[in-house]
Amino acid sequence: MAVLGFIGLGVMGREMASHLVAAGHTVQAFDLNPKSVEELRQKGAKAANNVTEAASGADVVITMLPDTPQVEDVIRQEGGILANPPAGGLFIDMSTIAPLATRRLSAELAAAGIAMLDAPVSGGPAGAKAAKLAIMVGGAPDAFMRAKPILEVMGTTIIHVGESGAGQTVKACNQLICAMNIQAVCEGIALGRAAGLDVEKLREVLLGGAASSWMLQNLGPLILAKDDRAGFRIDLQLKDLRLANELAFELGVPLPGTALATNLYLEARAHGEGSNGNQAMFRVYDRMTSQQQESAKGAKQ
Numbered sequence: 001m002a003v004l005g006f007i008g009l010g011v012m013g014r015e016m017a018s019h020l021v022a023a024g025h026t027v028q029a030f031d032l033n034p035k036s037v038e039e040l041r042q043k044g045a046k047a048a049n050n051v052t053e054a055a056s057g058a059d060v061v062i063t064m065l066p067d068t069p070q071v072e073d074v075i076r077q078e079g080g081i082l083a084n085p086p087a088g089g090l091f092i093d094m095s096t097i098a099p100l101a102t103r104r105l106s107a108e109l110a111a112a113g114i115a116m117l118d119a120p121v122s123g124g125p126a127g128a129k130a131a132k133l134a135i136m137v138g139g140a141p142d143a144f145m146r147a148k149p150i151l152e153v154m155g156t157t158i159i160h161v162g163e164s165g166a167g168q169t170v171k172a173c174n175q176l177i178c179a180m181n182i183q184a185v186c187e188g189i190a191l192g193r194a195a196g197l198d199v200e201k202l203r204e205v206l207l208g209g210a211a212s213s214w215m216l217q218n219l220g221p222l223i224l225a226k227d228d229r230a231g232f233r234i235d236l237q238l239k240d241l242r243l244a245n246e247l248a249f250e251l252g253v254p255l256p257g258t259a260l261a262t263n264l265y266l267e268a269r270a271h272g273e274g275s276n277g278n279q280a281m282f283r284v285y286d287r288m289t290s291q292q293q294e295s296a297k298g299a300k301q
Contacts, residue, residue, distance in 0.1 A: 001025050002150065005054035005061035005086060006045075007074055008095065009036035011231075012121070013064035015128035016094070016154045021045050023153045030054040052079035059088030060150060067239055068097040075105055085114050092147055094135070096120045098243055099165040099172070100250065106139065106164040115143040118164060119151060120171035122178075125231045126218070132156045136174070138166035172247050175240035179261040181215040182281055189223055190285035199224050219279040228273065228280035235274040238265050 001024045006017040009031035021027045021044045029040045030048040041047040048054035051074050055061045061081060065071050071093055075081045081091055091114050093102070099118075106116040117139035127133045133155035137144050144160045151158045161170050188211070192202040203220045206212060222229070241262045248255045264284050271287075273280050 002059040002088070003057055004028065004150070005030070005048070005056075005058035006064070007031070007051060007054050007061065008064035008066075008070075009033070009040060010064065010066070011125050012128045013094075014040060015125070016062075016064060016121075016133075017045065018043055019131045019153050020150070025150070025153075028054045028056070028058060050079065051077065051081070052084050055081060055084050055086050058086040060090045060092060060147065061086045062092045062150075063095055065093075065095040065097075066236070067095070068101045071095055071097050072101065072105065075109065081114065082108065082112050085112060088146075089113055090115050090117070090143060090146060092117045092119050092150075094119045094121055096171050096175070096240055096243065097168060099168040099247055102138070102168050103165040115140055115146075116164065117143050117147055118167040119147070120167055121155065122171070122174050123155070128154070135159070136161050136167045136170040138162055138164050138168065138170075140164075168243075169247065172240070172244040175237070176244045176255065176258040176261070178215065179237060179241055179265070179278075180257050181213055182219065182278060183261045183264060185213070185216050185220060186223060186279075186282045186285050189220075189282070190289055194289055215279075219277075222277065222279045223282045226282065226286075228276040228283065230275060230277045232278050233274065234265055234268050234276055234278050234280060237278040238262070238269060238274075241265065 003026045004020055005028045007030050009017060014036055017027055017029055017040055027045040028048045029037055029045040031037050037047045063071055063074055091109055102118045109116045117137055119135050119137045121133040121135050123133040131154055134157040135151050135155040137160045148158060161167055189199055193199050206216060244258055264281055267284050268280060
């Protein structure tokens with residue numbers, strides 16, 4: 001069993017850290033929200049008051065944070081990872097951040113004798129709760145082999161995909177595919193509903209054919225019910241799409257489908273829906289359909 005510093009106890013992080021506690025690891029947990037730290041302490045973790053306490057004496061430090069600036073801060077702040085290296089010399093970032101920033105941070109940490117893995121995840125809150133995440137890992141192979149038993153506590157698909165930054169690049173590909181898949185599901189349901197179909201039966205048929213997907217299976221019922229509750233929020237989906245678009249710009253790769261999905265999510269956020277679940281793209285289609293109906297009504301008059 002290892003001593004693990006775990007920093008970032010949001011919707012995903014607290015479930016992931018809970019599995020590590022349950023597996024018998026000593027987890028030194030820190031989050032800016034004291035309530036989240038206390039909840040994990042009640043499950044058997046050690047409460048840390050700051051990054052320094054979370055990393056102190058740890059074999060491995062794990063972060064699960066919102067974006068690039070937060071990860072950079074944990075590494076570079078006074079008393080952060082660079083100034084207070086984990087005893088085991090291994091840092092695993094499971095956040096979703098920019099690939100280029102990841103490579104820069106990895107080089108900084110390597111100069112201080114710390115190996116860094118970028119290990120973003122896919123599977124959402126449900127996957128985190130069930131310990132069935134897909135984990136895509138970039139970094140040195142020997143560091144990956146050290147980390148793998150820890151990662152296996154949180155996920156079922158753990159694959160080393162290449163050098164530093166490769167995990168984040170795979171995650172960018174994952175997120176643009178997810179966004180366009182959600183768009184396709186919302187669009188198909190919007191067309192079926194406008195045509196007067198029984199949309200429950202529509203989904204049932206689609207699940208049995210080539211249009212079947214994880215999104216149709218898991219988010220389809222919420223879209224049909226017009227349920228916008230947050231699992232993975234629109235604001236986070238937009239952050240991930242921003243990272244994918246930035247990487248595409250750096251590489252000179254056009255992503256027209258990603259651009260359209262990004263614009264639809266921006267429309268949703270402009271209507272105050274940033275904190276809703278990413279399946280709430282259905283409201284964008286509701287608004288467009290309503291506008292079309294009103295337009296047709298006005299033309300008839």
